[in-house]
Amino acid sequence: xxxxxxxxxxxxxxxxxxxxxxxxxxxxxxxxxxxxxxxxxxxxxxxxxxxxxxxxxxxxxxxxxxxxxxxxxxxxxxxxxxxxxxxxxxxxxxxxxxxxxxxxxxxxxxxxxxxxxxxxxxxxxxxxxxxxxxxxxxxxxxxxxxxxxxxxxxxxxxxxxxxxxxxxxxxxxxxxxxxxxxxxxxxxxxxxxxxxxxxxxxxxxxxxxxxxxxxxxxxxxxxxxxxxxxxxxxxxxxxxxxxxxxxxxxxxxxxxxxxxxxxxxxxxxx
Amino acid sequence: xxxxxxxxxxxxxxxxxxxxxxxxxxxxxxxxxxxxxxxxxxxxxxxxxxxxxxxxxxxxxxxxxxxxxxxxxxxxxxxxxxxxxxxxxxxxxxxxxxxxxxxxxxxxxxxxxxxxxxxxxxxxxxxxxxxxxxxxxxxxxxxxxxxxxxxxxxxxxxxxxxxxxxxxxxxxxxxxxxxxxxxxxxxxxxxxxxxxxxxxxxxxxxxxxxxxxxxxxxxxxxx
Amino acid sequence: xxxxxxxxxxxxxxxxxxxxxxxxxxxxxxxxxxxxxxxxxxxxxxxxxxxxxxxxxxxxxxxxxxxxxxxxxxxxxxxxxxxxxxxxxxxxxxxxxxxxxxxxxxxxxxxxxxxxxxxxxxxxxxxxxxxxxxxxxxxxxxxxxxxxxxxxxxxxxxxxxxxxxxxxxxxxxxxxxxxxxxxxxxxxxxxxxxxxxxxxxxxxxxxxxxxxxxxxxxxxx
Numbered sequence: 001x002x003x004x005x006x007x008x009x010x011x012x013x014x015x016x017x018x019x020x021x022x023x024x025x026x027x028x029x030x031x032x033x034x035x036x037x038x039x040x041x042x043x044x045x046x047x048x049x050x051x052x053x054x055x056x057x058x059x060x061x062x063x064x065x066x067x068x069x070x071x072x073x074x075x076x077x078x079x080x081x082x083x084x085x086x087x088x089x090x091x092x093x094x095x096x097x098x099x100x101x102x103x104x105x106x107x108x109x110x111x112x113x114x115x116x117x118x119x120x121x122x123x124x125x126x127x128x129x130x131x132x133x134x135x136x137x138x139x140x141x142x143x144x145x146x147x148x149x150x151x152x153x154x155x156x157x158x159x160x161x162x163x164x165x166x167x168x169x170x171x172x173x174x175x176x177x178x179x180x181x182x183x184x185x186x187x188x189x190x191x192x193x194x195x196x197x198x199x200x201x202x203x204x205x206x207x208x209x210x211x212x213x214x215x216x217x218x219x220x221x222x223x224x225x226x227x228x229x230x231x232x233x234x235x236x237x238x239x240x241x242x243x244x245x246x247x248x249x250x251x252x253x254x255x256x257x258x259x260x261x262x263x264x265x266x267x268x269x270x
Numbered sequence: 271x272x273x274x275x276x277x278x279x280x281x282x283x284x285x286x287x288x289x290x291x292x293x294x295x296x297x298x299x300x301x302x303x304x305x306x307x308x309x310x311x312x313x314x315x316x317x318x319x320x321x322x323x324x325x326x327x328x329x330x331x332x333x334x335x336x337x338x339x340x341x342x343x344x345x346x347x348x349x350x351x352x353x354x355x356x357x358x359x360x361x362x363x364x365x366x367x368x369x370x371x372x373x374x375x376x377x378x379x380x381x382x383x384x385x386x387x388x389x390x391x392x393x394x395x396x397x398x399x400x401x402x403x404x405x406x407x408x409x410x411x412x413x414x415x416x417x418x419x420x421x422x423x424x425x426x427x428x429x430x431x432x433x434x435x436x437x438x439x440x441x442x443x444x445x446x447x448x449x450x451x452x453x454x455x456x457x458x459x460x461x462x463x464x465x466x467x468x469x470x471x472x473x474x475x476x477x478x479x480x481x482x483x484x485x486x487x488x489x490x491x492x493x
Numbered sequence: 494x495x496x497x498x499x500x501x502x503x504x505x506x507x508x509x510x511x512x513x514x515x516x517x518x519x520x521x522x523x524x525x526x527x528x529x530x531x532x533x534x535x536x537x538x539x540x541x542x543x544x545x546x547x548x549x550x551x552x553x554x555x556x557x558x559x560x561x562x563x564x565x566x567x568x569x570x571x572x573x574x575x576x577x578x579x580x581x582x583x584x585x586x587x588x589x590x591x592x593x594x595x596x597x598x599x600x601x602x603x604x605x606x607x608x609x610x611x612x613x614x615x616x617x618x619x620x621x622x623x624x625x626x627x628x629x630x631x632x633x634x635x636x637x638x639x640x641x642x643x644x645x646x647x648x649x650x651x652x653x654x655x656x657x658x659x660x661x662x663x664x665x666x667x668x669x670x671x672x673x674x675x676x677x678x679x680x681x682x683x684x685x686x687x688x689x690x691x692x693x694x695x696x697x698x699x700x701x702x703x704x705x706x707x708x709x710x711x712x713x714x
Contacts (some may be wrong), residue, residue, distance in 0.1 A: 005598065050524040054634070064612075064615070064616055065615070066612055066615055066616070094622070099618060099620065102615075102618040103618045105616075106617075109609060109616075110610065111609050113607075113609035113610060113613035114613070115610065115613070115614060115632075116632065116711040117631045117632055117710050117711045126617070126627065127617035127618065127619060130623050130627060131617065131618050131619055131620070131623070132618060133663065159711075161711075175617070176616065179617060179618065229652055313618075330693070331689055332684075332690065334646065334650070334689050334692040334693055335650065335685045335688045335689050336650040336651070336652075336653035336654075336664070336688060337650070338653045338654060338657075338664060339653055339654075339664060339667065339681060339684050339685055339688060340685070342667070342668070342671070342677075342681050343678075343681035343682065343684075343685060344676070346671060346677035346681065347677045347678045347681065347682075350677055350678060351678075410602070428557070428558040428559070429558070429560075430558075431558050431560040431561055432560060434560075435657060440512050442558075442560060442561065442564070449568070454570055455568045455572065456569055456572050459561070459564055459565050459568060459569050460565070460569065462561050463557050463558075463561050463562070463565060466556065466557045466561060467553065467556050467557050470556045470557070471552060471556045474556065
């Protein structure tokens, strides 16, 4: 078992909420994340844009521990996530360790992935009850508040098959929030939606950002929205951050050739 | 109870001969089933609604009732109507009919599995019905039918012991006879199980390979 | 005697035999379902030993004849010290055999649940056990019921074999009646009809209603 001794076992206080330290992820001979270094600060709203295959979704997936990484360490809230302390180094985390730390991260998927055999309300109380051990009353109270937040109170007893894509996605957001994560990951959450319902989902994200100051990492193709609400935008290309900056900097005054090409192509399409 | 190897070698020749009988029974039964299945399937696609309906109901009836009961029915009832059937013939006919109904469903599913668009394309290109079947539809239906047809071949093989109940001298019957003659059941029964295993497992694997080869020949990759 | 006379005299006996058939079927089905779930899950295990053990079991019971298995349990096991009643031997053989087929059906069902469901459960930090029990398996039911229904009908038909090890079921009664009356056409013909009625008008509608309930459970009406 390889021991990583390059990275510290904890980060100093006041550091970033999420840190990718030299993270590499490959599938066979294909390198998807290439020695990635990325810090996300508390309450920051970061958008990740880039062409397909650039690694942007993989960033979220390894942070959510849906995939393992090949090199480097990911830190969340000062502690390693993908690795656990062992002696004076770090080794790959086991399932038990992961489960203790995974709750800090929540994710909303492109395909919603609501549990089809449960109502909207049941979807939202399931994890708080089963994982956090809340009583049914506590979990329901929390869930009802969140469903109200996303505007889905009226449909709480409906099954997902009865809801539109936009409605399902809003329930999915409430479901993820019910676990009170420190950072929310949004993986192209509007890409599978019909145009007319994209707006309702973006509104929810907007209010989460402005009223609740949640730390969020959003992979998106919605350039206008990214520009509007992000604190920082990262442009990914071939597994590395080619350029990053405030929306003003990146969209209005891109420095990197690739960034310019990408923005041209995207804006031309619109 | 000790396993006696000397007894095992002693009865081996008879067991092997019975195995040959079993394989032949399975083979003949399967051939009959393949043809009967075709007839039954076509019988549900005639232009006459009543004929289709009757054939369909007969197929459902035979599919929903145990092979064992059907065997006894044919074996005992035929002589009472003056038809002399040996156990072997009765067995073959019954198995052929029984599994023919299963295969007719496999054929039907395979034909329905060919996309409607294929038929429409043939119509648009003005192919005759015969040509459509021969060159376009049947070649596409065949890989769909193949797994089912293969499964029932193995299935027939495993059902041949039922023939023992009406006296056909196949493996199970021979094992029973040996047991009754020598009062030793351990070796004969275990050998029967073992022989079935070493025949059906490679056959099943070979069938999977065949399916993959057919898929590849038609340009589909298989995982 | 006319067929009606035949029926009035002998149908009750046949029906009581059918009662035993139903008993055997229900017990064997319960055993088969339990085995299917256990061995289906074992087949999906990442532990090599567990997975191989399940594969061996499944291939063995699918690769050998049910009748041979039945005879082996009833005639050979006593020689090794384990004597089981005809009923138990029959239920055991049927359960073990159909459990093997069912395990593959169950496994196929689990693997058909969309990957996204697993990922959502991981994202919500559910443990593998809770994930399987609360999220994956409930969704498996609507996927596996059609093939499972076929297996159940096959099981009903297969129960006829237990007559050969002296369980007094429908087939056994039929053989007895045939031996005493030689009215083979009436006896076996009626027996076929009783099996048909049990399957077509009893078992299959029941299974259809189960399929309907499972579909409604995942929200498809």
